[in-house]
Amino acid sequence: MKLTSKGRYAVMALADLARFNNINPVSLRDISLRQGISLDYLEQIFFKLRKKEIVQSVRGNQGGYVLNKKAKEIKLTNIFDAVDEKVKTVQCKKESKKSCNGKSTKCLTHNLWDELENHINDFFEKKSLEDLIKDNSERRI
Amino acid sequence: MKLTSKGRYAVMALADLARFNNINPVSLRDISLRQGISLDYLEQIFFKLRKKEIVQSVRGNQGGYVLNKKAKEIKLTNIFDAVDEKVKTVQCKKESKKSCNGKSTKCLTHNLWDELENHINDFFEKKSLEDLIKDNSERRI
């Protein structure tokens, strides 16, 4: 059960962006250097974040990205959703009546995995970008 | 972020075992048929479960496996630990002072991932095999 780099990077990059989100847009080059993430990979990630309207792009020289909403309104859920980082605990189709092993009733553990999925998603639902940078600056005092 | 089959199968198989854990040992063949899990794969999994003393084996004809502890005392944590299903949210070494990007201080998101890891592990710590089968038989009434 592990978090993929794509999801981790997306959050890291947005935390960086939120932190340096002044008047000027932040370039991916800067984020790449500060966070140690491949520029090409970041571009893929921000392409998705832009499509989901989490960030806005400013093209051209001196361009970059800015947050499209307040940090408080961007939940981890939104970020993970944008980059297709899903929490998946079961193989069986949620909607279909077929169980994971092809039988017609849900298997013994189906409810457990459902609970687990909800438990994890709750965490993502509760955390916003703002929590992240606030939390961090407090610790630096 | 997804659960691997190995972990899922381990729990499914033990739930099955707990359910049919009467006087006679339960053969992997039976579990394989009931749960639709490859027999060869189950053998790998039970090899590990036995090494961690979660199950006991009974060799020979009419043999199989039995639980080595009460269902109440087997937590999901123990099961996942036995089959090396770990919750991993960070790339950086926990103990080392190096961050994920090679710098000397922890990155902006390090604490977040730590919290997430604890949040998930809490769930595994709280659930026992007994909860699983009790929960399930209640629903069948």
Place this chain on the structure above:
DNA sequence: TATAAACCCGACTAAAATAGTCAAGTATCT
């Protein structure tokens, strides 16, 4: 005591997912 059922254990492999790279653009500031 022969046989079949079942566990034991290491090695190998196919498929899928991940984590990127590469290339060829377009827009905008100075």
Place this chain on the structure above:
DNA sequence: AGATACTTGACTATTTTAGTCGGGTTTATA
């Protein structure tokens, strides 16, 4: 004009996962 930076799709190497395979050993029971 030139540099910087976003845009987009396609491609690829690496790693992980989810098995398979093969050759054991042990033990109940016919």
